[in-house]
Amino acid sequence: MPKYVYDFTEGNKDLKDLLGGKGANLAEMTNLGLPVPPGFTITTEACRHYLEHGGVPDGLDTEIADQLARLEERMGKRLGQADDPLLVSVRSGAKFSMPGMMETVLNIGLNDESVQGLARQSGNERFAWDSYRRLIQMFGKTVLGIEGDLFEDALEAVKAAKGTEDDLDLDAGDLQKLVGTYKEIVRAHAGREFPGDPREQMDLAVKAVFDSWNAPRAVLYRRQERIPVDLGTAVNVCAMVFGNLGMDSGTGVAFTRDPGSGQQGVYGDYLSNAQGEDVVAGIRNTMPLQELESIDAPSYARLMEIMEILENHYRDLCDIEFTIERGKLWMLQTRVGKRTAGAAFRIAMQLADQGLIDLDEAVMRVTGGQLAQLMFPRFDDSAATRQIAKGMNASPGAAVGKVVFSSARAKELADRGEDVILVRRETNPDDLVGMIAAQGILTSRGGKTSHAAVVARGMGKTCVCGAEDLDVDVEAGRFTTHEGLVVAEGEVVSIDGSTGAVYLGEVPVVPSAVVEYFEGSGDLSDDLVQAVHRIMERADSVRRLGVRANADNAEDAARARRFGGQGIGLCRTEHMFLGDRRQLVEDLILAESAGERQAALDALEPLQRSDFIEIFTAMDGLPVTIRLIDPPLHEFLPNLTELSVKVALAGDDADPKDLRLLAAVKRLHEQNPMLGLRGVRLGLVIPGLFAMQVRAIAEAVVARRAAGGDPRAEIMIPLVGAVQELEAVRDEAVAILRANGIGPDGESPVLIGTMIEVPRAALTAGQIAEAAEFFSFGTNDLTQMTWGFSRDDVEASFFSRYLELGVFGVSPFESLDRDGVGRLVRIAAEEGRKTRPDLKLGICGEHGGDPDSVHFCHETGLDYVSCSPFRIPVARLEAGRAALTCGDSDTR
Numbered sequence: 001m002p003k004y005v006y007d008f009t010e011g012n013k014d015l016k017d018l019l020g021g022k023g024a025n026l027a028e029m030t031n032l033g034l035p036v037p038p039g040f041t042i043t044t045e046a047c048r049h050y051l052e053h054g055g056v057p058d059g060l061d062t063e064i065a066d067q068l069a070r071l072e073e074r075m076g077k078r079l080g081q082a083d084d085p086l087l088v089s090v091r092s093g094a095k096f097s098m099p100g101m102m103e104t105v106l107n108i109g110l111n112d113e114s115v116q117g118l119a120r121q122s123g124n125e126r127f128a129w130d131s132y133r134r135l136i137q138m139f140g141k142t143v144l145g146i147e148g149d150l151f152e153d154a155l156e157a158v159k160a161a162k163g164t165e166d167d168l169d170l171d172a173g174d175l176q177k178l179v180g181t182y183k184e185i186v187r188a189h190a191g192r193e194f195p196g197d198p199r200e201q202m203d204l205a206v207k208a209v210f211d212s213w214n215a216p217r218a219v220l221y222r223r224q225e226r227i228p229v230d231l232g233t234a235v236n237v238c239a240m241v242f243g244n245l246g247m248d249s250g251t252g253v254a255f256t257r258d259p260g261s262g263q264q265g266v267y268g269d270y271l272s273n274a275q276g277e278d279v280v281a282g283i284r285n286t287m288p289l290q291e292l293e294s295i296d297a298p299s300y301a302r303l304m305e306i307m308e309i310l311e312n313h314y315r316d317l318c319d320i321e322f323t324i325e326r327g328k329l330w331m332l333q334t335r336v337g338k339r340t341a342g343a344a345f346r347i348a349m350q351l352a353d354q355g356l357i358d359l360d361e362a363v364m365r366v367t368g369g370q371l372a373q374l375m376f377p378r379f380d381d382s383a384a385t386r387q388i389a390k391g392m393n394a395s396p397g398a399a400v401g402k403v404v405f406s407s408a409r410a411k412e413l414a415d416r417g418e419d420v421i422l423v424r425r426e427t428n429p430d431d432l433v434g435m436i437a438a439q440g441i442l443t444s445r446g447g448k449t450s451h452a453a454v455v456a457r458g459m460g461k462t463c464v465c466g467a468e469d470l471d472v473d474v475e476a477g478r479f480t481t482h483e484g485l486v487v488a489e490g491e492v493v494s495i496d497g498s499t500g501a502v503y504l505g506e507v508p509v510v511p512s513a514v515v516e517y518f519e520g521s522g523d524l525s526d527d528l529v530q531a532v533h534r535i536m537e538r539a540d541s542v543r544r545l546g547v548r549a550n551a552d553n554a555e556d557a558a559r560a561r562r563f564g565g566q567g568i569g570l571c572r573t574e575h576m577f578l579g580d581r582r583q584l585v586e587d588l589i590l591a592e593s594a595g596e597r598q599a600a601l602d603a604l605e606p607l608q609r610s611d612f613i614e615i616f617t618a619m620d621g622l623p624v625t626i627r628l629i630d631p632p633l634h635e636f637l638p639n640l641t642e643l644s645v646k647v648a649l650a651g652d653d654a655d656p657k658d659l660r661l662l663a664a665v666k667r668l669h670e671q672n673p674m675l676g677l678r679g680v681r682l683g684l685v686i687p688g689l690f691a692m693q694v695r696a697i698a699e700a701v702v703a704r705r706a707a708g709g710d711p712r713a714e715i716m717i718p719l720v721g722a723v724q725e726l727e728a729v730r731d732e733a734v735a736i737l738r739a740n741g742i743g744p745d746g747e748s749p750v751l752i753g754t755m756i757e758v759p760r761a762a763l764t765a766g767q768i769a770e771a772a773e774f775f776s777f778g779t780n781d782l783t784q785m786t787w788g789f790s791r792d793d794v795e796a797s798f799f800s801r802y803l804e805l806g807v808f809g810v811s812p813f814e815s816l817d818r819d820g821v822g823r824l825v826r827i828a829a830e831e832g833r834k835t836r837p838d839l840k841l842g843i844c845g846e847h848g849g850d851p852d853s854v855h856f857c858h859e860t861g862l863d864y865v866s867c868s869p870f871r872i873p874v875a876r877l878e879a880g881r882a883a884l885t886c887g888d889s890d891t892r
Helices: 016-031 044-053 060-075 114-122 125-142 148-162 172-190 198-212 216-225 289-295 297-314 341-353 359-364 368-374 407-415 429-437 451-459 513-519 527-542 554-562 573-577 579-590 594-618 640-653 656-668 680-685 689-706 723-739 759-763 779-787 799-805 821-835 851-860 869-886
Strands: 005-007 039-042 088-094 104-108 233-239 250-257 264-272 318-325 328-336 387-390 392-395 398-404 420-424 440-443 462-465 471-473 478-480 486-488 492-496 501-504 546-550 568-572 623-627 712-717 751-756 774-777 840-843 864-867
Touching: 005 016, 005 060, 016 039, 016 044, 016 088, 016 233, 016 328, 039 060, 044 198, 044 233, 060 198, 060 233, 088 198, 104 125, 104 198, 114 125, 125 148, 125 172, 125 198, 148 172, 198 233, 216 429, 216 451, 250 289, 250 297, 250 341, 264 289, 289 297, 297 318, 297 328, 341 359, 341 368, 341 527, 359 527, 359 869, 368 527, 368 851, 368 869, 392 451, 398 407, 398 440, 407 420, 407 429, 420 429, 429 451, 440 451, 440 492, 451 462, 462 492, 513 527, 513 554, 527 869, 546 554, 546 869, 554 594, 554 869, 568 573, 568 864, 573 579, 573 594, 579 594, 579 656, 594 623, 594 689, 640 656, 680 689, 680 723, 689 712, 689 723, 712 723, 712 774, 723 751, 751 759, 759 779, 759 821, 774 821, 779 821, 821 840, 821 851, 851 864, 851 869, 864 869
Parallel strands: 398 420, 420 440, 440 462, 546 568, 546 864, 568 623, 623 712, 712 751, 751 774, 774 840, 840 864
Antiparallel strands: 005 039, 039 233, 088 104, 088 233, 250 264, 250 318, 318 328, 387 501, 392 462, 398 492, 471 478, 478 486, 492 501
């Protein structure tokens, strides 16, 4: 039988799949000899069995009993013992950190008898009753599913009766009465008594933690962070240590470096006379960790020593939870800490400079998603602003939006396309929906380790916490500044997560320093820009995949080159026919004779030639893949309904041109235009259309060569489904190229290939490769055709439901569907290269800038990815990370 329970002495940090992150790291700290309260971990395997079968696996109860007996022997007391109780915490701990998303229950083992024993043993009656009321409150909400506000309202009522707003002003008598009130709440809303049996408390708490894996907020968080659904959570049962024994006790969270900026130093929060979740819950504003030195110098010194041990051991920023019990320091958790994007880059290079990691590891420590965050705009320092408050700079960024005070309202407005700032006194896990929907989060309570700060940093959301000058009135839907300014729901504010400033109104933004660096005007003395520069240099030196741009004009081409693009992988010529040129396409469609058609084509050709010359100039010496016109021709004509109404209203006075247009629109109208007359089909049905474009390309190549340039054109035939289609267009194109003195074997020949965007093309790639010198996978259309989805129609209609049901982990238009679309790509790549070993392979859908899709392209052996210019740096970085992950990096 599998082993389901491990003592902390039996695990290590490499067993995260089995013991979860928390359990594995508790075991690691135990092995390092650090002061960890003893305990044991119930594995993720037990959780998965429970979730699949609706009950715990055979033998688990016995294993728990055995481990509990060992724990009791070690502690010299039994769980819930009346005169001297052993109390334990039951805490979740998945492989990947999910802060606040799953459940914790503290002080298990307390009942009406053992609370008296705890009071006598501790000599602190208030502490005992405070611990008991916390147990009932957490157990009631977590295990019995009682609305948490019922307990909070009862607590607030007791404080109001006492004339205080601070929990610490409540005495033992107040807390004892509160215990009675809490029990009545349990009786009324759970239909049962609060369980007095300690083992029943523990067993129910363990099952509640298992169940919390599928709680709505946990599901939402996993979807947001792309955490696999089938991992399950471990459960950690740990002997309680108490930070709420008095002012010589407390609890805190520490980081070995600033998770917001990456700077080295002492960062964290501490709260005297507090327990467990108090620090991150934001119920009282914490003190900076440095102040602990003046309160308890020995504990502070020991904490600094342990922080250094942990950072050197994990070779990374560590996030630490600790408790001080009457001057004794205990370590409750450590993990590699979540950090902002800027901190990730700075820390990676700091650790490399310290010799803790090498440059390759530094590249692996950051992600394309983090780099993308660094490219978001920042507030313009020179703009006129009205600062109304300042809090802690918890998570960088510039966020502007309408103020909202509830998660439901945030989602409602965001779904309507409006930008919002979620304002709360403090957030809790139930606010996750609103935090995801909002552009930024602003709280009046809590510090850099509060729930809002930790979750926002993990999601890359702008966050300002602990803006104490704001009086937030959630019920009234407004906040008031210390100057008396009232800001109501719907008014616009701007928050700066880099400085903690809160501004009234919309503050203009300017490009980030990192974008300026990619544009060639960045300040390399800036430590963040320098870190990005060094990591990008290393990623470029090891990556095998080329990175090109999707660009349709010289301006985008030039920007792509500045951003490190190695050519153009997709130039969409249909975008060149918009604006004033639309009339020329209309003339082509309305042509009633060969002469009229040719006249329209002759008018378009010099314009196309000029476009291509500009792009070849911007990309001189680099490949430019030009896709011949692809969309249905009716897209260049007026709307059928609007034109029909216009003609009908005009009656006998209708303009003859409108009548001709209407006839053409009706003739070209299609029920499924994306599956109709477009792509290669246009080139075969409309005489001279593709020939005009190829001639313009050829003439542009000749012109650039004559000017001393090095144009490298590649002609891409779209929507090919059969080799015969490609052969027909290729023969005509080769003839035109030769007529312009461009042969297939000369210097810098013009290559001819195709876009693989039809499933049949992927399945017959071996045949198509006989006539193609390159394949470029158009993954947007290939995804639509493989799934049978019209992207524009389905994303808003049912994708959210598919994500909820787990049909998708992420939209297949956002990240490449490896099992379906990806398999077609693999088939086409393998069969194409069997026919033509030197076949060039690329991808030109927007998946080319998606980190996971870039890794897939590397693994599949493609030569390059192509994406929008602003995503080029992301693709470059991920291409380097893919090479290092696979162990086949280029050694340029």
